[in-house]
Ligand SMILES: Cc1cc2nc3c(=O)[nH]c(=O)nc-3n(C[C@H](O)[C@H](O)[C@H](O)COP(=O)(O)OP(=O)(O)OC[C@H]3O[C@@H](n4cnc5c(N)ncnc54)[C@H](O)[C@@H]3O)c2cc1C
Ligand SMILES: *[C@@H]1O[C@H](CO)[C@@H](O)[C@H](O)[C@H]1NC(C)=O
Ligand SMILES: *[C@@H]1O[C@H](CO)[C@@H](O)[C@H](O)[C@H]1NC(C)=O
């Protein structure tokens with residue numbers, strides 16, 4: 001193993017404990033870690049007078065703070081017991097087994113009957129150094145305690161928590177480093193490429209990466225959310241950006257991961273060493289191949305671009321929505337080739353392109369702009385000198401609401417679908433059905449169509465053909481019954497099947513897929529990638545210490561012991 005300077009620092013106090021015989025208990029583990037293993041309790045517990053069936057005294061001032069900031073993503077991302085959505089922290093199959101406030105009104109006292117642990121892990125260990133993860137893997141192996149890893153708690157499939165688990169919390173690994181001429185460790189300096197790169201600790205979020213890159217006059221190509229963690233689920237599962245059409249996905253831009261694999265080893269994975277692990281980490285998904293302490297990502301010289309922000313008032317019967325969507329369907333491939341990326345909804349769109357000038361952008365969108373204006377809407381086409389200005393103006397205020405139960409349900413739409421009349425009609429029928437059912441129209445236009453520097457990654461190859469990801473989200477109320485939850489899942493499954501039918505042979509971004517997708521291995525990776533991922537999993541995690549919902553190596557039979565048991 002080639003040690004770099006920083007890996008030597010991480011290993012400076014590398015003396016692992018030996019758990020003797022029957023001392024493999026949480027107490028002995030806690031003692032080894034100087035008492036840093038903490039019991040984990042639900043975020044909203046201070047508001048309740050009963051916990052797991054025992055009465056307790058509420059803490060009114062702590063409760064008020066949680067009520068006030070209940071939908072604040074930063075509060076949750078910065079708390080060991082903070083998860084963005086209810087499905088991550090409640091036990092979805094058992095509606096009484098949860099500890100939630102009413103997100104529509106966190107001051108609603110009707111919610112405050114009883115607090116149960118739900119899907120919240122039993123214990124939390126804040127990861128400060130490599131040895132913490134090594135000890136945790138060792139403890140899990142000898143005690144059988146399941147593990148989970150959480151950076152920000154955004155995982156929409158609930159994979160950063162887990163009932164009964166020891167949670168390894170990486171959020172406070174917050175180092176940031178800029179290297180204008182990065183050479184992956186172990187690569188031959190003369191022979192290999194140098195990269196302009198930013199190296200981040202395993203807890204650094206996009207907001208921090210954007211500001212840091214800005215301070216160094218470079219652009220970090222990242223997602224549409226301040227608190228999503230860079231080197232956690234984002235850059236391990238796929239990592240789309242509204243700049244992806246031109247600059248590729250997070251997995252395309254990752255250069256190196258420093259990771260503790262479950263076999264207890266500190267490893268550096270990049271194009272020159274542990275290439276199999278490097279490939280697996282670029283698309284195989286978080287929480288599967290090891291705990292990432294640090295990751296390095298290619299950045300661009302400062303990117304300037306043109307943005308288009310359009311919105312129009314809905315007619316009462318949404319009559320003016322389908323003509324808008326028709327224009328988008330007909331023009332999407334042309335726009336993708338002009339570098340446009342972004343999102344649109346039934347009556348709004350925010351897109352950017354680094355490839356067109358202001359006047360070219362106006363020409364490109366003329367038909368769309370004319371329609372929007374004819375509906376009494378607004379069109380703003382502007383230039384931005386850098387990403388941070390756009391991010392502060394449009395991304396932060398448009399952050400997706402959190403604190404509710406919200407399942408993504410996305411599907412990649414390949415270029416070919418737009419190229420036949422039948423394909424376009426299928427898409428319009430899909431939108432028509434969504435609109436008539438009162439569903440949310442939300443499309444990500446982020447396929448990495450123009451990105452040419454593609455190295456093999458383990459995510460579904462469907463990304464390389466994709467122009468859009470369409471979505472058909474599922475929701476349920478904080479106080480819904482099991483029947484209502486099942487109903488919502490079955491509607492979502494119906495929409496998944498419909499999306500699959502109109503995008504034959506395509507795939508799904510696993511991190512934003514319907515958790516109840518049947519052929520998930522095929523959808524998220526493709527069979528060939530999946531089989532290879534399984535082999536790599538067996539090599540680095542032979543005892544399957546890391547296991548999560550529909551992650552590589554997960555078995556269907558494991559559903560029955562999970563909080564999603566009722567929905568499979
Ligand atoms: C509001 C919102 C907006 C989003 N926007 C985008 C977007 O614009 N682009 C995009 O591509 N995706 C987006 N996503 C999806 C997001 O990328 C995934 O949910 C991703 O899994 C989040 O990763 P995380 O590490 O922040 O979350 P977590 O919930 O902390 O972790 C996610 C997964 O990674 C694992 N993990 C986390 N940290 C580590 C680590 N250090 N080492 C090993 N495993 C780890 C966890 O175990 C879990 O399996 C969005 C999600 C939400 C909720
Ligand atoms: C670990 O030890 C510390 C310090 O004694 C204690 O506060 C904490 O509750 C212990 N953790 C567990 C899980 O018992
Ligand atoms: C920032 O980067 C841009 C694009 O590479 C360059 O034109 C500009 O001179 C740089 N500014 C500074 C202050 O270095």
Ligand SMILES: *[C@@H]1O[C@H](CO)[C@@H](O)[C@H](O)[C@H]1NC(C)=O
Nearest residue numbers: 323326327329330420421424
């Ligand atoms: C989109 O293309 C179809 C043909 O496939 C055509 O019938 C329709 O009028 C076009 N829509 C718009 C708004 O141009």
Ligand SMILES: *[C@@H]1O[C@H](CO)[C@@H](O)[C@H](O)[C@H]1NC(C)=O
Nearest residue numbers: 102103104105108477479480
């Ligand atoms: C659920 O909570 C909402 C308020 O968020 C309330 O209007 C509704 O009556 C509650 N439903 C049940 C079944 O208690």
